[in-house]
Amino acid sequence: MAAGSRREILGGLGASLALAGLGSGRAVGATRKIGYAVVGLGSYATRQIMPNFAGCEHSRLVALVSGTPAKLEQYGEQYGIAKTHRYSYADFDRIRDNPDIDAVYIVLPNSLHAEYSIRAAQAGKHVMCEKPMATSVVECEAMIAACRKAGTKLMIGYRSRFEPYNKLAIELARAGHVGPTRLITAEHGFPIQPGQWRLDKPLSGGGSMMDIGIYSLNAARYLTGEEPVEVSAIESTDRSDPRFRTVEDRITFALRFPSGIEANCISSYSSAHNGYRVIGTEGSIDMEPATPYVGQVMTIRKGGRTEPRTLPAPRKNQFAGQLDHLAECILNGNRPIVAGEEGLADMRVIEAIYRSAAERRHVSLRA
Amino acid sequence: MAAGSRREILGGLGASLALAGLGSGRAVGATRKIGYAVVGLGSYATRQIMPNFAGCEHSRLVALVSGTPAKLEQYGEQYGIAKTHRYSYADFDRIRDNPDIDAVYIVLPNSLHAEYSIRAAQAGKHVMCEKPMATSVVECEAMIAACRKAGTKLMIGYRSRFEPYNKLAIELARAGHVGPTRLITAEHGFPIQPGQWRLDKPLSGGGSMMDIGIYSLNAARYLTGEEPVEVSAIESTDRSDPRFRTVEDRITFALRFPSGIEANCISSYSSAHNGYRVIGTEGSIDMEPATPYVGQVMTIRKGGRTEPRTLPAPRKNQFAGQLDHLAECILNGNRPIVAGEEGLADMRVIEAIYRSAAERRHVSLRA
Numbered sequence: 001m002a003a004g005s006r007r008e009i010l011g012g013l014g015a016s017l018a019l020a021g022l023g024s025g026r027a028v029g030a031t032r033k034i035g036y037a038v039v040g041l042g043s044y045a046t047r048q049i050m051p052n053f054a055g056c057e058h059s060r061l062v063a064l065v066s067g068t069p070a071k072l073e074q075y076g077e078q079y080g081i082a083k084t085h086r087y088s089y090a091d092f093d094r095i096r097d098n099p100d101i102d103a104v105y106i107v108l109p110n111s112l113h114a115e116y117s118i119r120a121a122q123a124g125k126h127v128m129c130e131k132p133m134a135t136s137v138v139e140c141e142a143m144i145a146a147c148r149k150a151g152t153k154l155m156i157g158y159r160s161r162f163e164p165y166n167k168l169a170i171e172l173a174r175a176g177h178v179g180p181t182r183l184i185t186a187e188h189g190f191p192i193q194p195g196q197w198r199l200d201k202p203l204s205g206g207g208s209m210m211d212i213g214i215y216s217l218n219a220a221r222y223l224t225g226e227e228p229v230e231v232s233a234i235e236s237t238d239r240s241d242p243r244f245r246t247v248e249d250r251i252t253f254a255l256r257f258p259s260g261i262e263a264n265c266i267s268s269y270s271s272a273h274n275g276y277r278v279i280g281t282e283g284s285i286d287m288e289p290a291t292p293y294v295g296q297v298m299t300i301r302k303g304g305r306t307e308p309r310t311l312p313a314p315r316k317n318q319f320a321g322q323l324d325h326l327a328e329c330i331l332n333g334n335r336p337i338v339a340g341e342e343g344l345a346d347m348r349v350i351e352a353i354y355r356s357a358a359e360r361r362h363v364s365l366r367a
Numbered sequence: 368m369a370a371g372s373r374r375e376i377l378g379g380l381g382a383s384l385a386l387a388g389l390g391s392g393r394a395v396g397a398t399r400k401i402g403y404a405v406v407g408l409g410s411y412a413t414r415q416i417m418p419n420f421a422g423c424e425h426s427r428l429v430a431l432v433s434g435t436p437a438k439l440e441q442y443g444e445q446y447g448i449a450k451t452h453r454y455s456y457a458d459f460d461r462i463r464d465n466p467d468i469d470a471v472y473i474v475l476p477n478s479l480h481a482e483y484s485i486r487a488a489q490a491g492k493h494v495m496c497e498k499p500m501a502t503s504v505v506e507c508e509a510m511i512a513a514c515r516k517a518g519t520k521l522m523i524g525y526r527s528r529f530e531p532y533n534k535l536a537i538e539l540a541r542a543g544h545v546g547p548t549r550l551i552t553a554e555h556g557f558p559i560q561p562g563q564w565r566l567d568k569p570l571s572g573g574g575s576m577m578d579i580g581i582y583s584l585n586a587a588r589y590l591t592g593e594e595p596v597e598v599s600a601i602e603s604t605d606r607s608d609p610r611f612r613t614v615e616d617r618i619t620f621a622l623r624f625p626s627g628i629e630a631n632c633i634s635s636y637s638s639a640h641n642g643y644r645v646i647g648t649e650g651s652i653d654m655e656p657a658t659p660y661v662g663q664v665m666t667i668r669k670g671g672r673t674e675p676r677t678l679p680a681p682r683k684n685q686f687a688g689q690l691d692h693l694a695e696c697i698l699n700g701n702r703p704i705v706a707g708e709e710g711l712a713d714m715r716v717i718e719a720i721y722r723s724a725a726e727r728r729h730v731s732l733r734a
Contacts, residue, residue, distance in 0.1 A: 182638035183617060185552065185631075191648055232599045234621045234729065236629045250550060252631045254601045254619045262603045264552075264619045264631050271549040271646040279638040281558055362601065362727035 034327035035100045036128070037063035037087070039116055040107040041071040044130070048293060049105060050079060052319035058327035059320075062100045065092060092116070096123035103153070103326060106130060109203040110210060114139035121150040128326050130157040132214055133343025135205025137351055140344040147340060155326045155336035156343035158218060162321030164311045165287060165296035166222075169278065172285055173223045178302055179281030181261050184223055186216035186276035188291065189250070189268025194243050207237070207247030209350055213267020215291050217349055219276045220255055220263035228255035228263070228349055229366050235357040243269070253353045293318075401694035402467045404430035404454070404492070406483055407475040408438040411497070415660060416472060417446060419686035425694035426687075429467045432459055459483070463490035470520070470693060473497060476570040477577060481506035488517040495693050497524040499581050500710025502572025504718055507711040514707060522693045522703035523710035525585060529688030531678045532654060532663035533589075536645065539652055540590045545669050546648030548628050551590055553583035553643035555658065556617070556635025561610050574604070574614030576717055580634020582658050584720075585713055586643045587622055587630035595622035595630070595716060596733050602724040610636070620720045660685075 036059055038045050053061040063085040066072050072086040087095060095101050103126035106116050114134040117127045127147055133140050133156050147154035160166040173181055189212055197203040198211050209217075221227065233253035237244050249270050255263040266273055275288030283302030289295060294317070298309040316324065329336050352363040403426055405412050420428040430452040433439050439453040454462060462468050470493035473483050481501040484494045494514060500507050500523050514521035527533040540548055556579055564570040565578050588594065600620035604611050616637050622630040633640055642655030650669030656662060661684075665676040683691065696703050719730040 183554075183556075183619070183633060183635060183640075185554070185633070187550075187552070189550075230601060230727070232601050232621070232723075232727075232729070234597060234599050234623050234629060236623055236627045238627055250627075250629055252550070252621045252629050254599070254621065254631075256601050256603055260603045260605055260617075262601060262617055262619050262633075264621075264633055266550060266552070266629075266631055268550060268646075271648060272651075273550075273646060279556075279635075279640060281638060284639075356599075360597075360599075360729035360731075362599070364727075 033060040034102045035062035037101045037104045039065040039104050041066040045107040055320035056324050059323040109197045110205045111135050111203050117143045118146040121146040121152045126153040128155050132210045137347050140347045144340040154340035156338050158338040159318045159322045160291050163318035164314045165298050173278040178283035181280050183279040184220050184263040186219045187266040187273035188212045188215040189271050189273040192269040201246035208267040208269035209251050216265035224257050224261050226257040230256040231352040231356050232362045233353040233356040400427040401469045402429035404468045404471045406432040406471050406473050408433040412474040422687035423691050426690040476564045477502050477572045478570050481510050484510045485513040488513040488519045493520040493697050495522050499577045504714050507714045511707040521707040523705050525705040526685045526689045527658050530685035531681045532665050540645045545650035548647050550646040551587050551630040553586045554633040554640035555579045555582040556638050556640040559636040566610050568613035575634040575636040576618050583632035591624050591628050593624040597623040598719040598723050599729045600720040600723040
C-alpha cells in the first residue's frame with residue numbers, strides 16, 4: 001500500500017489543484033501542502049494513516065516521532081523522511097524549530113494525548129489528535145485552551161465524518177428521509193487480544209468505551225446533531241479475565257436527546273459489533289458495518305421495501321479526507337468540523353457513562 | 368383464513384393422533400380434545416387465535432364470551448358455536464356449568480386479565496391468558512394463587528415459545544453455538560394508531576412496554592435462560608401527542624444477567640422494530656423479524672461467514688402449538704413451559720423498568 005507513496009507525497013504534482021473552498025473566496029494555496037509530523041508509530045499510524053498521505057491533495061508526511069529508533073529508521077526510509085525530521089520523544093519540543101512541520105498527528109496511547117497536543121501547540125504546531133481526545137474532560141479543556149492560546153487548530157481524528165456512507169447517513173437522518181428519527185441503535189466492539197496498552201488503564205484511561213464504544217457514542221451524536229441530556233449505563237466485566245484487570249469489558253448505554261430521540265448503544269471488548277441503525281417513523285437507515293476502514297454497507301427500509309444503497313468509490317478515502325480537512329482548515333483559516341469541542345463533547349458523555357455505571361443511576365447532562 | 372375451520376375443528380378426525388407425550392407413559396387421551404372458551408372477541412382473538420384451532424390436534428373452540436351480541440352472533444355462526452355456548456360478561460360465571468368448556472383463553476384488555484383469569488379458575492376452568500399476564504406483580508401473584516387453589520392450569524400466551532425459529536434460537540444461544548453469549552439486543556415496536564384501548568392506561572396498564580416491549584424482554588430472558596439482576600431504563604414520550612396522554616411511547620432498557628450477559632432492549636410505539644440478536648464471543652445469531660405471526664428470518668454469523676438458516680414449515684404453527692400445549696398439559700397433568708410464573712417474571716422486570724425510568728436510577732432485582 002505504501003509503494004510509490006514517497007513520489008506521490010513529496011513529488012511536485014505541479015498542476016493546480018481543484019480545491020473545495022475555491023468558490024468561497026478563501027482558496028487554499030494552490031501549491032503548498034501542509035506538512036505533518038506523525039507522533040507515535042504504532043499499527044494505526046503505520047498501517048492506516050501514513051500510507052494514506054499518498055491520496056491527499058493538501059497534506060504530506062514530513063516528520064516522524066517515535067521512542068523506537070528502529071521504527072524511525074524503518075519508516076523514515078520507507079517514506080523518505082530526512083534524518084533531521086526524525087524525532088525521539090526527548091527531542092519532541094524541537095519540532096518548534098522545523099518549519100516544514102505545520103501540524104502534528106498524535107497517535108499515542110490515550111493518556112499521552114493531552115500532554116503531546118499541548119506541547120505541540122506550544123511549539124506553534126496545529127494538532128490532529130486521535131480519538132478519544134484524552135482521558136478526561138479536564139484534559140480536553142486544557143488541550144482546547146492551549147491551542148486557543150497558541151492560535152493553532154485542534155482537530156480530533158473522527159475519520160467517519162469523512163467517509164461517504166456515514167456522510168450520507170447523517171444527511172438522510174437529519175433530513176427525515178425515513179421520517180423524524182425516533183430511535184438509534186449503535187454497536188461497536190471486538191474480542192480484544194491480551195497484551196495491549198489499551199488494556200492498561202494508566203495508558204488507556206478506560207476500556208472498550210474509550211477505544212471502540214466511542215464510535216457508538218459519536219454516531220449517536222452525529223446522526224442526531226444533538227447533545228444528550230440524560231445518560232444511563234450498565235457495565236459487565238469479568239474481573240477474573242486477565243484482560244480486564246484494570247479496564248471495563250462491556251458497557252451498554254442509553255442516551256436521551258432534547259428532541260426525544262433515544263439511542264441505545266453497545267461497547268464491547270468481548271464480542272464483535274460494528275453497526276448502527278436510525279429508526280424513523282417511516283422506516284430505517286441501516287449501516288452494518290458502519291465504521292470499518294473499508295466496506296460500509298447501507299440498507300434503507302421504507303414503505304415496505306428494503307434496498308441497499310450503493311455509492312461510487314470516493315475520490316479520497318476517509319483517512320485522506322480527514323488529513324486534508326485539517327490541512328484545508330489551516331490553509332483557509334476555517335474551523336474543523338470535528339474540532340476539540342467535538343472530542344470534549346464525547347468525553348463529557350463518556351464520563352457520564354462511567355459515572356452512571358459506577359453509581360447505578362441516570363446522569364443528567366443538561367447544560 | 369377461517370374458511371373450512373368449522374369442519375376441521377368440529378369434524379370427527381377419527382384417526383388416532385400422534386402424540387408428543389406418548390413415549391413418556393403419560394399419554395394424552397387419544398380421542399378427547401380440550402374445549403376452549405375464547406373470552407374477548409377483538410382482532411387478535413378473531414384473526415389469529417380462533418382460525419388456528421383448525422390446526423390443533425388437542426384443542427377445539429367450544430364457546431365464546433363477548434360484550435357485543437353482534438360478535439357472538441357472527442363468530443358463533445362462523446365457528447358453529449351453539450347458542451348455549453355463547454356468553455356475555457354478565458353471564459361469564461355460568462361457564463362453570465358447561466362441561467364442554469375445559470379452558471378459557473383470556474384475550475381481554477390487560478387490566479381485565481386478572482379478574483377474568485381468577486373468575487375462570489373459580490369456575491373450575493383452566494386458564495390461558497394473553498400477555499402481558501396482568502398490569503402488576505400483585506395481580507399476577509393473585510392469578511397464580513387462584514389457579515393453584517382451584518387446581519387449574521395457568522398458562523400465558525407466549526406464542527414465540529412454540530415457533531420453530533425461536534425454539535432453535537434458544538437452543539443455539541444456550542448451547543453456545545456462537546460462543547458464550549456476551550450481549551443480546553432486542554427491539555420491538557410499531558407506530559401505533561390512535562383510538563385503541565392500548566392507549567388508555569386504565570385498560571392497558573401501560574404503553575408500548577406492556578404491549579410490544581414485552582417481546583424484547585421475554586426474548587432476552589428466554590435466550591439467556593436467566594433472570595436479570597439489574598435493570599436500567601430511559602423513557603421518551605411526547606405527552607403533547609394525543610396518543611400518549613396516559614401511556615409511554617418509547618422506553619429503552621438494559622438488563623444485566625447473573626452470568627454477565629447484558630441485554631440492550633427497545634420498546635416503541637412510534638417506530639417499527641421486530642428483531643433480536645444474540646452476540647457471542649465467536650459470532651452472532653440474528654433474527655429479524657423475530658416474532659411476527661409468520662415470516663421469521665434467521666441469519667448466523669460465525670467464522671467470517673454470514674448464512675441464512677432456513678427451517679422446514681412446521682407441522683403446527685405457533686398459535687396451534689400454543690393452544691395444544693395447554694391442552695396436552697391438561698390431558699397429561701404437566702406444567703406449561705410458560706406457566707403463570709413466566710408472566711410474573713416478566714411483570715417483575717416491567718415494574719423495575721418503569722421504576723428505573725421514573726426514578727432515574729438503576730433497579731436491582733437480586734432475589
